[in-house]
Amino acid sequence: MTGLWAALWMAFSLGLMASLHCAQMCGPIVLAYSMHTPKWRAHFAYNAGRILTYSALGAVAGGLGGAAAIAGAGRWVGMATGVLMIVVGLMMTGYVPSAGGLVTIGATDTNLLTRLAGPLVRSSRALEKFGLGVCLGFLPCGMIWAALLQAAGAGSAWEGAAMMAAFGCGTAGSLLATAAFAPPLRAMLTGWLGRHSSRIGGIGIMAAGAWVIWRAWMVAAQGAACHVHGA
Numbered sequence: 748m749t750g751l752w753a754a755l756w757m758a759f760s761l762g763l764m765a766s767l768h769c770a771q772m773c774g775p776i777v778l779a780y781s782m783h784t785p786k787w788r789a790h791f792a793y794n795a796g797r798i799l800t801y802s803a804l805g806a807v808a809g810g811l812g813g814a815a816a817i818a819g820a821g822r823w824v825g826m827a828t829g830v831l832m833i834v835v836g837l838m839m840t841g842y843v844p845s846a847g848g849l850v851t852i853g854a855t856d857t858n859l860l861t862r863l864a865g866p867l868v869r870s871s872r873a874l875e876k877f878g879l880g881v882c883l884g885f886l887p888c889g890m891i892w893a894a895l896l897q898a899a900g901a902g903s904a905w906e907g908a909a910m911m912a913a914f915g916c917g918t919a920g921s922l923l924a925t926a927a928f929a930p931p932l933r934a935m936l937t938g939w940l941g942r943h944s945s946r947i948g949g950i951g952i953m954a955a956g957a958w959v960i961w962r963a964w965m966v967a968a969q970g971a972a973c974h975v976h977g978a
Contacts, residue, residue: 750962751906757955758897758910762917764951765890770921776883777925780868780876789873790926796880798915801891802908804884805898809907812899825900825963832956835893840949890918893952900959 780789812828867879894914898907 758913766921792877800884801911805911806908810904829960836952
């Protein structure tokens with residue numbers, strides 16, 4: 748259980764590191780729907796929808812990682828996951844070119860989501876903001892890719908879902924703050940922090956990737972030690 752709590756804390760911390768990037772990318776959406784529904788329940792509903800989508804994606808990623816572990820490839824999946832997270836982090840910092848817009852949001856990737864989200868943004872009902880969060884939880888983003896890679900190393904669907912829920916909770920604070928302090932945050936996000944939000948998030952992803960590699964290595968080492976003592 749201790750390992751799970753450490754994984755959840757790491758996922759939450761990754762969400763906190765991602766929060767600046769999230770506020771820069773999704774902050775305008777929050778400000779847009781605030782014009783139609785300026786109530787706090789709408790903001791909580793929006794973030795609850797995002798977290799639900801992240802959790803569902805995390806369950807899929809964790810289930811796939813768990814299947815690989817059952818097949819005896821768990822440690823290799825963990826190490827490969829950590830390496831891929833470091834690569835995504837390097838892409839976000841700009842040290843490695845992004846492959847085909849993997850860590851950026853492109854118009855062609857979000858055309859369908861934009862059509863679905865438009866009416867939900869304009870609606871005055873808080874319930875519609877929950878649907879907006881569910882919809883926009885599928886937006887392609889380097890931080891989400893990295894969090895899903897981390898969830899894949901969880902070893903089970905429910906642990907993957909829990910890790911992505913923790914990640915979503917980590918990102919929610921900045922979006923709630925955007926709703927509460929829009930003018931000063933707008934200045935902050937267009938200033939130094941805004942310009943370097945992707946780099947800050949990338950550093951967090953690389954740190955989490957290194958932790959995933961270390962965890963996979965330690966699990967493999969403990970398994971080898973148990974095998975030797977058992978023999």
